[in-house]
Amino acid sequence: MSGIRIVESQLAPADAIYSQEIPAGEPWVHEILQGQIFRIVDLRGNQAVDTLFYNAHDYADRYSAQDTIREQRNIYLTTGTRLISTHGTVLLTITADTCGRHDTLGGACANESNMVRYAIDKRHMHACRSSFLKGLIEWGRGMEKRDIASNINFFMNVPVTPEGKLTFEDGISDPGKYVEMRAETDVLAAISNCPQLNNPCNAYDPTPVQVLIWNAAEN
């Protein structure tokens, strides 16, 4: 595939100050401080990691897919991408990426969107936006449904054709691939490790991912 750039990290997992495995179908909400490095590892390959970011000091200032792709004039997220908020804040910068391409147009699955996309009797199936809501409600601090804004789908491949068609292509991730980013301000991260069973985004087998955090490098 053209234009895919692989950039590895020099950081050792043994030096991380935080490491957590997130099972499929579960939320994870955590603060990442300015300068810290945040890594998401696709442990078993082609797992969709739906992710929201907020300015930790103002949750109204949150990750914006439209602002992020427009400012870099490219719909794919990879090394060098600045994750930009609705208010123009650079929340994080992607510093390493062994997958090479991540989606931010495909959104997060919901009970309701599953009913539209697949069948009305799919309402009962677990979905990302239920996990987001659970994670945000448990985080508290007034967070609620309207805080579920546009998200990133790490490790997903959703190309757009020159004719304006949105397509869903096979994943380009593999077991052990990771993406790493530096927090440019204090951020709150909310992940839904996607439980989708109706399409091949997770190869019909949602699997765990790992998140790690390193402290800011000392000068």
Place this chain on the structure above:
Amino acid sequence: MNDTSVLWEETVQGGATWSHVLKRGTALRITDSEGGANAGALFYNFECPVERYNMPDTLKAQHAARLTAGLVLYSDMGRVLCSVTEDTVGWHDPIGGCSNAAMVRAKYGEGRYQDCRNAWHKNALDSFLVELGKWGLGPRDLAPNVNFFSRVTVADDGGMQFEPGNSPPGGAVELRAEMNVLVILNTSQHPLDPNPKYAPKPVQLSLRRVPAPGPSDPCRLSRPENERGFILTERYFL
């Protein structure tokens, strides 16, 4: 119900903001009277505004990264807010987002009200937030917007390109409200518009009453997903 005469007409000046609750069973026609306009738009379920236009759900349900006749605007609750029932332009941008104060200052220079009066340099983000405020909504209610009349294409490598000249004078798009929809419009220039001058164009609005979408409605039948979307929307009103 067969009276489809125009209920009212209105001009939205370039760089201006407008909002209205489109009632189910009416259709809003937006006309780019001079050509080259951009109409940024946000959509909410008026009865429960936490239900709102969802860009990814709209794109992935219809496998589209552009909007045109036959497609619909989905809320995050699996319902159809509006259908695009007519379109003479062929491409409206759902991914480019909106301009902000820093961008407008960098592109067009300082343009304060103090010096320019009502020709002052407005931007879409601040305009959206002010108009949302009038309905009791705030920055947390801001969602991705549509840009009617503008076209942004995506190359194989993911590169985004604004295509000037997309909308000719008289280009028009019609939105049929399938719910009671709070629509917020702003006619600031598209954030990727390469024109170095601050020159936002007006749009003409007209509202008319339209029949409910029947079993063979083109928007309903354009995709199996939309048939289900219409069923879920109709159930909401039962």
